[in-house]
Amino acid sequence: MKKLIVLTVFILFSGITFSQTLQKGNNIGIHILTITPNPDVTLNQYMDFFMNKYVPKFEESFPGLKLYVVKGNRGEHDNNFALFFVYDSEETRDKFWPEDDVWSDFGTECWEKLAPTVQELQKLGTWTSVHTDWVVQ
DSSP states (O other): OHHHHHHHHHHHHHHHTTOOOOTTTTTEEEEEEEEEETTTHHHEEEEEEEEIIIHHHHHSSSTTTEEEEEEOOOOOTTTTEEEEEEEHHHHHHHHHHHHBBBHHHHHHHHHHHHHHHHHHTTTTEEEEEEEEEEEEO
């Protein structure tokens, strides 16, 4: 079942990248999100800010990273959101996170650039994720 989910996610990813193609050696992080909007905020309000403010600022703050938001439309993660982190290589990813959940000094500097946007997002709610990184073969 998990292989089917991953395959579905990759197919969705291929469809949203238009003319872009994945290259051998690209590193992709797939983060399945759990979003908890604050009581006075709708999911639509949260996602509007997330996609139109947070994602562009994230990409600006982390050079060499392309970030996509996808929404499940069938299967185990129907109506759930996920993030696709796309790097040209593992080395690019490792500039920010040399080990799983370990920030480099450079990654910390990049995160500090994003901090004001993160603080704005936290006024609307929170999100957590589980993730796996993949290398295109």
